[in-house]
Amino acid sequence: MSNPRLSIIPAGAVTDRSLEPRDLQTLCLLGRHIDRAGWCTRSQVRMAGELGCGRATLQRSLERLYEAGWVEKRRRDGWRPEDSTPSSSYAYRVKLDRDDFDLKSLARDADDDLDESHAENEEVPEIGEVVPAGGQGCPPMGTGAHACAGTGAHTYAGTKNDPLERPLRTTERDAGARARDRKDKFKAEFRRRWPTAVVDDRQRTDYAADALSAEEEKAALDGVEPFLDELKRQGRKTVPAGWRYLEEKRWTLLRQGEGSAEAGASRSTSIEESSEAGRAIVTLYAVAKAKPFVNRGAVIYPGGAVTPQLLAFAGVADRSSWRWITDRQQVAAWQAFLGEHVFGARAPLLEQRGEQSGFFAPASWPPRKDGGWSEADAAEASQPGGDE
Structure with missing residues (x-):
């Protein structure tokens, strides 16, 4: 036969709670593809395909099995560092015997209810009685202990794993x-x-x-x-x-321009492009290097009503007279203002001129909420001749 019909795995791995169901599948698959020396050199990609999972999932299972002590590995090539990520360059072998495993427990026949050596059928001595010499009886019950609560087949000190939860x-x-x-x-x-x-x-x-x-x-x-x-x-x-x-x-x-369909429909305002409010919105978007949505001579503004603060842009002079803004505080103020009142996609605000980053704006600072500009910027916003 090309493939073995049986795959033997260590009994303790079945009840090792640090393992996952996928790990037991991996353990069985390793035993299915071993050579005469017991090593599995099959490609991880092919094994992952057989299990119907990704290669990364298989690697994690192999690492858990290796760290728990149920498999050993050796390098198939000599050029990778020892602490490198596990790959197909490793060969794996199932460890049927472990130093920390109670070999006497293997002699117990769990299916034979009449076997007096089985832990579940052994007579429990009363408190204060001596444990039978040479037997496997339970120690006397102490404070906070349970009768017959000894080292069972599901507890392995050598794995350094808590039997009730996986290691952190x-x-x-x-x-x-x-x-x-x-x-x-x-x-x-x-x-x-x-x-x-x-x-x-x-x-x-x-x-x-x-x-x-x-x-x-x-x-x-x-x-x-x-x-x-x-x-x-x-x-x-x-x-x-x-x-x-x-x-x-x-x-x-x-995000602000889209919102929900109902919210967008209720907030959007249709403004005649040639009106004062229409000119203000067009200028506002020009500062942000964007274009508002215009439909048949009407500007559709998603921000709702045009406030006095936005109407201040209707009286702004031509762009040729705008200032070149480089001050960080002024740039931050404009970015916050435009982010609040301009909707939709737009180009980056800042551009490079030599060694300076900045942008053109009608004034050094955005308009106030009452629609006015700062005293220093009032003339620049409404009159041509500002610095470039």
Whole structure:
């Protein structure tokens, strides 16, 4: 026969609570593909295929079995460091005997109810009686102990594992492996969806992806198509790099503009483009390097009513007279203001001029809530001739 019909595993592994059901499958599979010396040299990819799981899952099972002492491993090649990640370069062998295992327990026949040597059928001495010499009886009951609560076949001191729960380091290792698998799937799916993934800086994209939480990963993927549609709607011919989309979390720019269907419909305001409010919204979006949605001469503003603070932009002079803003506090104030009042996708606000980063704005500071500008900026906002 090409394959053995039997696969013998150590009995203690069946009740080792540090193991998972998949680990027992792996243990049986190792015994199915051994050579004459008892070593399994089968490819991990092929074994994972037989078990119907991923290679990473199989590797975790092999590591748990190795750490629990149920298998031993040796290197099949000599060029990898000893502490490297387990791979197909390892051969594994099932350890049928363990130094810390009670060999006498193997002589017990669990199916023979009449066997007096079996722990469940052995007569328990009364408190104070002496344990029969040479026997396997239970010690006298003490404070906080139970009768016949000795070392059973399910307890292995040599594994250094609590029989009631898995070791913390094993749980942490498995959680880390699952997180890495999730990250790899997210990166692959994002590259498949993003148009410029082929020419993007792959390392920078990976860094940006690693910084995202699980919730942000889902939001980023869900926002790809709406973000690209918004770019087309605004007539933009270029798509930003994927790492920039992830670093700046640009899908969040659509959140305020989208909202729920009912909320969006109730807040959106249709404004005649040639009106004072229409001119104010167009100018506001120009500062943010974006274009508002215009339908048949009407500007659709998702922010609702146009407040006096926004109407201040209706009297702003031509863009040629705007200031070049580089002060950090002023830049931060404008970014917060535009983030609150401008909806939809837009280009990065800052641009580079020599060694300085900045942007053009009608004044140094955004308008006040009452619609006025600061005294120093009032003339600059309404009169041409500002610094560039």
